[in-house]
Amino acid sequence: MTQTITRPATVVPPPAPPRRKKHRDPSRFVRLHLPLALYLLFTLIPFYWMLVFALRPAGETALVPWPITFEHFDTVWNGIGFGLFFRNSLIIGIGTLVVVTVFALMGGYALARFKFRGQRVFLLALLCTQFIPGAMMLIPLFVIFKNAGLLNSLTGLVIADTAFQLPLALILMSGFVRNVPVELEEAAMVDGCTRLRAFFAVTLPQLRPALVAVGSFAFIGAWNNFLFALMFASRQDKFTLPVGLSYALGEFNTDFGALAAGGVVAAVPVVLVFAVVQRFLVQGLSAGAVKG
Amino acid sequence: MRTRTWAPYALIAPTLLLMAVFLVYPIASVGWFSLRQHTVTQPWKNAFIGLENFRRMLFEDPLFWQSLMFSAKWVVVEVGLQLVLGLVLALIVNETFIGRAVARALVFSPWAVSGVLTTGIWILLYNPSTGVFQQLAQWGIGDPGTSVLGDPATVFPATVVTELWRGVPFFAILLLADLQTIPNDLYEAAAVDGAGRWRRFVSVTLPHLRDAIVLSTLLRAVWEFNNVDLIYTLTGGGPANQTTTLPLYVARKAVDSHDFGYGSALTMAGFAILLFFSVLYLRLSKFGSRA
Numbered sequence: 001m002t003q004t005i006t007r008p009a010t011v012v013p014p015p016a017p018p019r020r021k022k023h024r025d026p027s028r029f030v031r032l033h034l035p036l037a038l039y040l041l042f043t044l045i046p047f048y049w050m051l052v053f054a055l056r057p058a059g060e061t062a063l064v065p066w067p068i069t070f071e072h073f074d075t076v077w078n079g080i081g082f083g084l085f086f087r088n089s090l091i092i093g094i095g096t097l098v099v100v101t102v103f104a105l106m107g108g109y110a111l112a113r114f115k116f117r118g119q120r121v122f123l124l125a126l127l128c129t130q131f132i133p134g135a136m137m138l139i140p141l142f143v144i145f146k147n148a149g150l151l152n153s154l155t156g157l158v159i160a161d162t163a164f165q166l167p168l169a170l171i172l173m174s175g176f177v178r179n180v181p182v183e184l185e186e187a188a189m190v191d192g193c194t195r196l197r198a199f200f201a202v203t204l205p206q207l208r209p210a211l212v213a214v215g216s217f218a219f220i221g222a223w224n225n226f227l228f229a230l231m232f233a234s235r236q237d238k239f240t241l242p243v244g245l246s247y248a249l250g251e252f253n254t255d256f257g258a259l260a261a262g263g264v265v266a267a268v269p270v271v272l273v274f275a276v277v278q279r280f281l282v283q284g285l286s287a288g289a290v291k292g
Numbered sequence: 293m294r295t296r297t298w299a300p301y302a303l304i305a306p307t308l309l310l311m312a313v314f315l316v317y318p319i320a321s322v323g324w325f326s327l328r329q330h331t332v333t334q335p336w337k338n339a340f341i342g343l344e345n346f347r348r349m350l351f352e353d354p355l356f357w358q359s360l361m362f363s364a365k366w367v368v369v370e371v372g373l374q375l376v377l378g379l380v381l382a383l384i385v386n387e388t389f390i391g392r393a394v395a396r397a398l399v400f401s402p403w404a405v406s407g408v409l410t411t412g413i414w415i416l417l418y419n420p421s422t423g424v425f426q427q428l429a430q431w432g433i434g435d436p437g438t439s440v441l442g443d444p445a446t447v448f449p450a451t452v453v454t455e456l457w458r459g460v461p462f463f464a465i466l467l468l469a470d471l472q473t474i475p476n477d478l479y480e481a482a483a484v485d486g487a488g489r490w491r492r493f494v495s496v497t498l499p500h501l502r503d504a505i506v507l508s509t510l511l512r513a514v515w516e517f518n519n520v521d522l523i524y525t526l527t528g529g530g531p532a533n534q535t536t537t538l539p540l541y542v543a544r545k546a547v548d549s550h551d552f553g554y555g556s557a558l559t560m561a562g563f564a565i566l567l568f569f570s571v572l573y574l575r576l577s578k579f580g581s582r583a
Contacts, residue, residue: 036384036395039377043399046413046457049424053416061422103306110303122304129315130511131566133518135539139325139546139555140318163314166307195299224406226521231547242408246525249412256416263412267405274404275397278465282396285469 050267053260072261076248080258082265084237085244088154089223089266092240095158096222100169101215103162105207108173109199113182129167138231145232152235160232161222169214176210176284177203209280216277220270241266319563325556332550345557355533356558359541360565363517366537370455370516371509377456378463379501383493385464386471396468403461407521414454414526415441444531451535455522463508470504471497506577513573514566538562 054072056065076082110116111123141160150156180203188198226242233239239247245266248259329341349356385396402410417424420439429436440450474497482492520539523529529536529544536544539562545555 032384032387032389035380036399039381039384039399040395042457043402045424046417047401049417050413053422063427103310106303107307110300114300114303116297116300119300122308125311129311131514131563131570132315132319133514133539133559133562133566135518135520135543137315137318137322137559138543139552139559140321141314143321144313144318159310160314163310166310170307220404224404224409226406226408226525227543242406242521245408245412249408249415249525256419256422259412260416263409263416266409266412270404270406271401274401278397278400278403279393282465282469282472285466286472 047267050260050263053256054264056257058255058257072257073265075255075258076262076265080244080248080262081236081239082241082244082262085239085241086265088238089241090269091154092157092161092225092229093219093223095154096161096165097215097219099158099162100165100218101211103166104169104173104214105211107166107170108175108177109203111170111174112177113185123171126167126171129164134164135227138227141228142231150232152233152238154233154238156232157225157229157240158222160228161218161225165218165221169218172217172284173210173214176207176214180206210284212277213280213284216273217281220274223270322556322559322563325552326560328553328556330551330553330556332552338553341553345554346561348554349557349561355536355541356538356561358533359536359538362535363537363539366452366523367513367516369452370459371513373452373456374459374463374512375505375509377460379467379505381460381464382467382471383497386468400461400465402458403465405458407458407519408525410454410458410522411525414450414457418450441527442531444534447527447531447535451523451526454526455516455519458522459512459516462512466504466508467501470501474500502577503579506574506579510570510573514570517562517566 052063052065055068055070056062057069057071077086111119145151145156145160148156150159184202184206185195185198188202189195193201223240224242225240226246229240229243230246233243241262245259245262248262326345327340327342328338329344330338381399385392385399389395405413418440420426420437420442425434425438425440426436428434429438438446440446478496478500479492482496487495517537518539520537520543523535523537524540524543527535529540538558542555542558542562545551545558
């Protein structure tokens with residue numbers, strides 16, 4: 001343990017471009033630019049369509065609406081109650097983010113840094129949970145929630161979302177922890193730190209990208225969860241955005257403007273979060289997290 | 293690593309507790325319910341009836357077989373198309389070009405959108421009066437007033453395309469992550485040996501991606517099998533139960549007719565089928581055996 005540590009501390013190797021030559025290759029247009037442009041159209045036209053409907057005065061059909069209106073946003077936010085649904089979704093999303101990240105960090109650290117009896121069984125159980133159909137568990141879950149008095153409660157939804165997201169988050173996190181060299185932590189402990197101090201001082205700062213990736217995963221999952229929110233929260237003041245949207249789908253079959261504005265409200269936070277974190281996600285997965 | 297033995301157990305305790313209460317107990321409970329007649333609206337009839345629910349399911353319920361067949365078709369078509377398109381997309385955004393970071397963020401973005409919201413967006417696109425087909429009709433392409441979701445001939449492809457929009461980025465992200473771990477010298481060696489682009493893809497890229505492809509298709513197949521949000525809100529299983537998957541059928545049994553016993557039997561069947569095919573798939577693909 002007196003050796004100097006020579007292993008580099010970088011968690012993520014820089015992505016290697018598969019070909020370095022920068023020649024003018026005419027086939028690049030067919031291979032690269034054309035399919036990319038087509039796929040971008042497929043991805044973006046639906047988003048644009050929603051935006052147009054949300055900003056266009058009712059009854060108009062212009063593809064580039066001008067002047068734009070915010071009346072649909074006023075309708076959904078104040079009239080239908082999307083302001084409240086937004087608040088509920090935000091509370092559930094942030095609650096789930098915090099609980100999942102903390103528990104995944106604890107469990108992931110245990111898996112990566114300790115050898116203990118039952119470790120393999122635990123890992124296998126975590127993997128098996130991925131086969132459990134959440135939708136098909138609705139009946140017993142409903143009974144549990146009813147008996148525990150967790151129906152129509154945001155806390156209940158945080159718990160349900162956490163239970164279903166934690167296993168995969170934990171597996172991901174253990175991969176991230178494994179990528180932080182254990183020697184750093186051991187060196188700190190040789191210098192007199194307790195394991196806990198060593199973890200907070202040395203390992204945790206290195207895990208920042210992992211926390212961002214796992215945390216936003218959890219936030220997006222909870223924000224988007226529909227079935228649990230639909231089943232366990234029937235009172236309108238506990239509705240989340242997906243539930244509000246699903247009612248908008250039925251109720252306002254003619255009011256596409258309101259539907260689109262509600263959609264924009266539901267989409268903007270997660271799409272923005274995801275645009276920022278997708279880089280960490282790809283890096284983290286390619287650093288070996290996916291191999292568990 | 294030597295350590296006090298309680299530490300790892302304390303660290304995984306919250307996870308174990310949540311898994312026991314919300315995952316293990318519900319499965320056991322579904323197993324128990326599946327052997328019972330249990331209808332919320334008719335509690336006086338509740339009783340243990342053995343395998344009666346399963347007999348009814350296998351021999352007297354054509355909708356079980358129909359929904360199962362549709363689930364199979366849905367999973368195969370979705371996962372197959374998502375894999376192919378996701379792989380192509382991953383290969384494209386793995387190249388070096390100007391604006392790559394922005395392109396990645398944009399093409400990956402539907403991944404973050406929920407099933408319900410996807411439905412909302414595509415209903416705006418598909419609607420017969422102001423949707424995208426109406427717009428095309430105005431430009432002289434196709435017929436005005438086309439309702440792709442109402443027509444039995446087009447409802448399946450329309451639903452498939454909607455789910456593709458949201459599902460392809462999952463594969464693209466996972467495969468891109470794995471593409472980046474392929475050592476560059478493998479390509480250089482192959483190029484020195486005179487291998488063309490296609491040859492390099494087949495002999496270097498694909499074998500390297502094999503485990504990632506097996507794992508991502510398996511996870512996605514389970515996910516698509518269980519996926520309810522999108523179909524439930526987009527078609528509601530219609531027209532005429534044409535797009536009813538097994539989980540959707542279960543949800544309807546549980547929610548609409550409150551038939552928990554029979555719904556649980558359907559759930560057990562779905563669970564058993566998933567487990568069987570997952571193990572079979574892992575065996576056949578020799579997952580993890582790469583040299």
